[in-house]
Amino acid sequence: MELEGKIVAVTGGFGSLGRAVIAAARAAGAQTIAIDRAAPPAEPAPALAGSRLYGGVDLAAPGAAEALFAEIGRGGGLDALVNVAGGFRWETLEAGSLETWDFLYGLNLRTAVAASRAALPLLLARGGGIVNIAAGAALKAGAGLGAYAASKAGVARLTEALAEELKDRGVTVNAVLPSIIDTPPNRHDMPDADFGRWVRPEQLADVIVFLLSARAAAITGALIPVSGRV
Secondary structure: OOOOOOEEEEEOOOOHHHHHHHHHHHHOOOEEEEEOOOOOOOOOOHHHOOOEEEOOOOOOOOOHHHHHHHHHHHOOOOOEEEEOOOOOOOOOOOOOOHHHHHHHHHHHHHHHHHHHHHHHHHHHHHOEEEEEEOOHHHOOOOOOOHHHHHHHHHHHHHHHHHHHHHOOOOEEEEEEEEOOEOOHHHHHHOOOOOHHHOEOHHHHHHHHHHHHOHHHOOOOOOEEEEOOOO
16 A cells, blocks of 8 residues: 555645545555644544544644644654645635735645644654645636635745755655535535536545655655646
């Protein structure tokens, strides 16, 4: 199995994509850690069974990521980090607010920066990888996507810069750029869309597991579109 014996932490681990990544990593042999701002579910989804769960963690809060990853280090170390935590808002600049830009910066970019920085000592000690979730909109934004696209463009630039920083130190850093992910909230918001054209969480998770595997050891600093048929 591609991730046999590895320990993989996933931020945003209680959500649709986070659960899919955890399920795929476990199927590949990894031990998994699910981190989320939400409280741990009273009855965890089957995909989370067997994972270590850390709920109620605001990674953007000062000191929160450092405290969390110090505890993870005491619990056995870390081989890989997947920064799934994030969110979306559609809002035009004309009708929107500056607060939305701050909110999405904190949710999408600051969490990835904080988690990556806090996890670095653990990853450098064992080698491994980071995979970030950027977005197709990071390359080309549409109307109403300014704040979201800017925050995800920040994730893309973080990926490139950190990959250069770590390329001679045994840690790879890559990002996937999905189009629309087929999740219940997206179906609710776009009920007339052709869901079959979207990217399923399981498909995205498979790409992420590949990037964390030994087969992808020569790949770092890549921004990989995973667009389905959008």
